[in-house]
Amino acid sequence: MADLITFAVGDIHGCFEKLTALMAACDAASAGRSARFVFIGDYVDRGPDTRKVIEFLIEKQRQREDRFICLRGNHEDLLVRAADRVRTGRDLMNWWANGGEQTLDSHGVNDPSDLPPDHLVWIKALPLKFSQPARLFVHAGVRPGVSISDQTEKDMIHEPFLSSAVSHGPFVIHGHTPTETGLPDLRPNRLNIDTGACFDDPLTAAMFSDTQTLPIMFVNNFGTTW
Numbered sequence: 549m550a551d552l553i554t555f556a557v558g559d560i561h562g563c564f565e566k567l568t569a570l571m572a573a574c575d576a577a578s579a580g581r582s583a584r585f586v587f588i589g590d591y592v593d594r595g596p597d598t599r600k601v602i603e604f605l606i607e608k609q610r611q612r613e614d615r616f617i618c619l620r621g622n623h624e625d626l627l628v629r630a631a632d633r634v635r636t637g638r639d640l641m642n643w644w645a646n647g648g649e650q651t652l653d654s655h656g657v658n659d660p661s662d663l664p665p666d667h668l669v670w671i672k673a674l675p676l677k678f679s680q681p682a683r684l685f686v687h688a689g690v691r692p693g694v695s696i697s698d699q700t701e702k703d704m705i706h707e708p709f710l711s712s713a714v715s716h717g718p719f720v721i722h723g724h725t726p727t728e729t730g731l732p733d734l735r736p737n738r739l740n741i742d743t744g745a746c747f748d749d750p751l752t753a754a755m756f757s758d759t760q761t762l763p764i765m766f767v768n769n770f771g772t773t774w
Contacts, residue, residue, distance in 0.1 A: 551581045555753040555767075556685060556739075558588055558732075559621065559723040561746035562595025562650055567604065569769040570751045577755060577767045584614075585753075586678050588723040589621025589687035592671075593647030594746040599654040602667050620674035621687040622724065627651065631660035631668055647746075676701060679718070682761045688724035689738075690716055713737065719761050721754065732766055739763065 555574050560567050574583065591605065592598045608616040623646065629635055630643035640660075648660065655663055678685040684696060689709030696717055706725050715737050723742035727733045730749035733740040739762075745751035750768035757764050767773045 552584060552758060553578060553581050554584045554586060554680065554756040554758075556586045556588060556721045556741050556756065556763075557753045558741040558743055558751060559590035559726070559745060560587070560595070560601055560751060561590055561593055561623070561647070562598040562601055562654060563745045563751055564595075564597035564600040564604065566745050566751040566769040567601060569771075570753055570767070573767045573769060573771040573773075574753055574755075576771070577765060577773055582615075584617065586617045586685045586721075587619060588685060588721070588741060589619045589674075590623045590723060590742075591618070591621070592627050592651050593623045593643075594650055595647075596650060597654055598651040599664075599667075602670070606666070606670055617678045617685075618674055619678060619685060619687055620671070620676055623647070624671045624674060627660060627663075628668070628672055631663060633661060680756075680758075682718055683721060683756065684716070684718040685721045687722060689722050690720060692716065709738075710740075732763075734763070743768070745769075 591601050605618055626643040626646055629639040652658060688706045692708055692712040692714050710725060720738040722740055725740060726742050726744035726747060727740055730743050732743060732752055732754060739754060741752055741754050743749050743752040750770060752766060752768045754763040755765040765773055
């Protein structure tokens with residue numbers, strides 16, 4: 549569809565109110581054009597409303613799966629391991645130390661294995677990447693010097709990716725590492741869209757057209773565009 553635009557949404561981390569405000573701002577910014585949303589991962593932990601965030605995304609995908617792409621972040625991986633009945637104590641404590649307590653509180657349970665089964669099934673099925681012509685969406689990054697087709701889950705890491713200025717082939721859109729400014733970090737080879745929503749900074753989306761590789765606009769949950 550010629551007028552289809554894409555919004556890449558940064559790490560949400562249970563910030564449901566920021567998410568709904570951002571969605572409204574994206575709707576206004578789209579100015580009537582059809583939109584696809586690519587959520588970059590880390591929906592759970594740290595923020596107060598993980599349950600609402602997951603329920604919102606599941607429902608959006610149920611309505612239009614082709615328009616709501618949800619990738620898996622490292623916090624989803626931590627949660628899946630902690631919720632497994634054969635987990636180790638280290639699995640549980642590692643998740644807990646990274647904001648898991650807020651996820652439990654939002655669900656009203658005391659153990660991650662007691663989270664709603666449909667939520668866990670949905671999380672386990674999340675893909676690692678989404679591709680468009682000239683663009684690649686991932687959670688944390690890719691390994692420089694390895695072709696995208698040969699990248700494994702172990703290659704999709706934040707270093708040496710963040711330190712690399714080389715072209716990765718497609719332009720890479722990612723999150724995982726909160727920016728220090730509360731603004732997206734745009735480089736020639738990549739865009740970091742994690743602006744630290746769970747640390748009192750905005751939740752941000754980047755708007756892309758099908759005719760340009762780089763973002764054409766940014767929008768945050770305050771409705772600010774630039």
